[in-house]
Amino acid sequence: DPAISKGNNCLDAAKACNLNDTCKKLRSAYITPCTSSVSNEVCNKRKCHKALRQFFDKVPPKHSYGMLFCSCRDVACTERRRQTIVPVCSYEDREKPNCLNLQDTCKTNYICRSRLADFIANCQPETQSISSCLKENYADCLLAYSGLIGTVMTPNYLNYNSLSVAPWCDCSNSGNDLEECLKFLNFFQDNICLKNAIQAFGNGTDVNVW
Amino acid sequence: KGRRGQRGKSRDCVLTEMHLNVTDLGLGYSTKEELIFRYCSGSCETSGTLYDQILNNLTQNRKLVSDKIRPQPCCRPIAYDDDVSFLDDDLSTYHVLRKHSAKKCGCV
Numbered sequence: 001d002p003a004i005s006k007g008n009n010c011l012d013a014a015k016a017c018n019l020n021d022t023c024k025k026l027r028s029a030y031i032t033p034c035t036s037s038v039s040n041e042v043c044n045k046r047k048c049h050k051a052l053r054q055f056f057d058k059v060p061p062k063h064s065y066g067m068l069f070c071s072c073r074d075v076a077c078t079e080r081r082r083q084t085i086v087p088v089c090s091y092e093d094r095e096k097p098n099c100l101n102l103q104d105t106c107k108t109n110y111i112c113r114s115r116l117a118d119f120i121a122n123c124q125p126e127t128q129s130i131s132s133c134l135k136e137n138y139a140d141c142l143l144a145y146s147g148l149i150g151t152v153m154t155p156n157y158l159n160y161n162s163l164s165v166a167p168w169c170d171c172s173n174s175g176n177d178l179e180e181c182l183k184f185l186n187f188f189q190d191n192i193c194l195k196n197a198i199q200a201f202g203n204g205t206d207v208n209v210w
Numbered sequence: 211k212g213r214r215g216q217r218g219k220s221r222d223c224v225l226t227e228m229h230l231n232v233t234d235l236g237l238g239y240s241t242k243e244e245l246i247f248r249y250c251s252g253s254c255e256t257s258g259t260l261y262d263q264i265l266n267n268l269t270q271n272r273k274l275v276s277d278k279i280r281p282q283p284c285c286r287p288i289a290y291d292d293d294v295s296f297l298d299d300d301l302s303t304y305h306v307l308r309k310h311s312a313k314k315c316g317c318v
Contacts, residue, residue: 015244018294019229024245028293031304079301086304 008077009202010084013066023063026055034086043089052090053111053150065142068149071202078160085149091156091168099169099185100177105152112151118144125193138197145194155188163195223252223285225315232296239305243296247311254283254317287312 017023030051038044056064068085072078085091097105106112122144126134133141148155148167155165166188171181188194199205227248232241258266265281268274291311297304 011242014297018243018245018296021292024294025292028295028306031295032293032306035304035306076301080297083297083301083304088302 008070008072008074008080010067010070010072010077010080013063013070014080017059017063017067020063023059026051026059030055031086034089043086045089048086048089049150049154051150052085052154056146056149061139061142064146065201068146069142069198069201071199075160078157082157082160085154085156087156090150090154093168096172097169098173098181099167099171100174100181102152102167102169103184109151112148112153115144115147115151116153119148120187123187123191123194123197125191127192131193132196133193138200141194141197142201145197158189163198164189165194221252222256223250223254223315223317225249225312226251235310237307239296240299241296241305242299245294245296245307245311248291248313250285250287250312250315252285252315254285258283258317283317285315286318287314288316288318289314 017027030048033051034043034048036043068081070077070081072081103116106116122133122135122137123141124134125132129136131138135141145155145165153167155167158164158166166185169185171178171185174181225248227246230245230247232239232243232245235247262281262283265274265279269279269281289312290309291313293306293308294310295304295306
């Protein structure tokens with residue numbers, strides 16, 4: 001399969017990470033808890049989340065964003081990008097909660113509450129603006145998005161042919177709150193500001209911001 | 211044998227690094243990722259404990275004859291580098307290598 005044998009941006013970012021002492025160390029520091037099974041569980045999710053937060057807090061964006069927001073042309077690349085956060089541990093769960101319930105859970109935690117507020121403020125779409133962002137600042141939007149990784153709101157790519165992302169939740173059983181739930185979920189899934197910010201980083205078209 | 215041409219000593223035990231593909235390590239992993247491998251090399255002639263000096267003397271005056279004795283210390287890692295991790299070519303399995311690379315060398 002030529003699509004798999006060829007190199008890609010996400011692979012290049014992983015290589016660059018392992019050649020940098022800080023990135024290499026903090027990458028292994030989350031891979032280890034995120035892939036170690038404990039007493040019938042896939043992993044210790046709490047430890048995995050904590051190590052992921054440290055990775056995104058301490059590793060320079062050049063490396064951490066390089067792996068998370070790399071631009072892709074084939075499945076080998078997009079699948080590697082989706083695997084960056086070790087979704088089987090940090091993302092997926094046995095049950096998918098309702099997004100509004102998940103939001104309530106998030107709000108009971110100081111870190112999650114503040115990071116979700118940052119995300120909603122900094123990735124607010126605005127169709128009238130050139131960047132498609134109300135704040136016109138891609139770096140702040142990506143920082144806020146990556147800040148959610150390691151909280152109960154941990155988002156990830158949904159499939160390998162788009163930049164659509166979402167936390168592990170859906171809007172079934174929303175009752176009267178269906179509209180509000182969809183609005184919340186679509187802020188992740190269908191957010192032109194966030195998509196443009198990811199694309200700009202991947203293409204290196206917004207270089208002066210970093 | 212082993213007589214050094216100049217008065218200068220052969221290079222002392224130091225840490226050296228090389229940039230490799232993970233597959234170069236020969237551990238059987240299939241991945242396209244890369245890493246820095248650090249190893250210890252150099253001589254340990256100038257260092258050593260009194261123990262080493264005595265062993266040397268005993269060997270030289272033939273009070274001790276055995277090919278299983280090493281009268282000089284070896285240049286070996288005394289601390290290991292941080293773990294390194296990589297994603298397998300199956301794009302779903304991660305591997306972590308521990309104590310795979312030297313961080314500090316010593317004559318031990």
